[in-house]
Amino acid sequence: MHQTPRAVIDTNAILDWLVFRDPMAAGFGSAIADGRLEWWAAPAMRCEFDDVLARPALAARVADHRSCTAAWSIRARMVTADPVPGPLRCRDPDDQVFIDLALALRCHWLLTRDRALLALALPARAWGLTILTPAAWLRSSLPPFAPPAG
Numbered sequence: 001m002h003q004t005p006r007a008v009i010d011t012n013a014i015l016d017w018l019v020f021r022d023p024m025a026a027g028f029g030s031a032i033a034d035g036r037l038e039w040w041a042a043p044a045m046r047c048e049f050d051d052v053l054a055r056p057a058l059a060a061r062v063a064d065h066r067s068c069t070a071a072w073s074i075r076a077r078m079v080t081a082d083p084v085p086g087p088l089r090c091r092d093p094d095d096q097v098f099i100d101l102a103l104a105l106r107c108h109w110l111l112t113r114d115r116a117l118l119a120l121a122l123p124a125r126a127w128g129l130t131i132l133t134p135a136a137w138l139r140s141s142l143p144p145f146a147p148p149a150g
Contacts, residue, residue: 004035004036004037005036005037005038005108005109006038006105006106006107006108007028007037007038007039007102007108007109008039008041008105008109008111009039009041009112009134010095010112010113010114011049012113012114013025013111013113014049014072015052015053015058016113017029018067018068018071019053019061019062020061024138027134027137028111028137028138033075038077039077040076040077040078040101041072041076041077041079042079042081042082042083042097043078043079043080043081044097046072046076046078048094049072050069053065053068053069079105082097082100082101083097083100083103084104085100086100086103086104087103087127088103088120088127090116090120091119092114092116092117095112095114098110098112098117099117099120099124103127106128106129108129108130109137110130110131110132111132111133113134117131118132
C-alpha cells in the first residue's frame, strides 16, 4: 500500500509559499495541492502563522489575508493538540513544536530555512526524519516533486 509522504513545514516556508510566492516554495505547494505530499500542522503552528501574518510589517505586504488563511485551512492536515516533547531539543523554544510534530507523526521531511531547526538535521536522520530547506528539497532526487519543465 502506497502512503503519501508527510512533511511538517515551518512558518517562514509557508509564508514563502502563500504570501511571497517563492518559486522554491511553489514546489512543495504544488505537491501539497496535487495530493503528492501531506502537510501536517499543530494548533501552535497555526497560531504562529496567524500572528506573523497580522504583524504590521507583513500585513502591508499581504494582498489577500483571507486567501492565505483559507489556503492554510484547506491544505494543512491538523492534529487536534500540540505534540508532546520528543527526543530532540531545538535551541529555539518557538521552533520546538515543528520538530516534535515531525517526529511524532514519523514525517519524511521537515522543510525549513530556520537555522535552529536545520542544526538538528544530522540527529534527526537517526529518527528517520530529513530536515532541509525547501530549495534543497526541490533539488533533491525526488522525481515526483520536480517542477514541470517549460
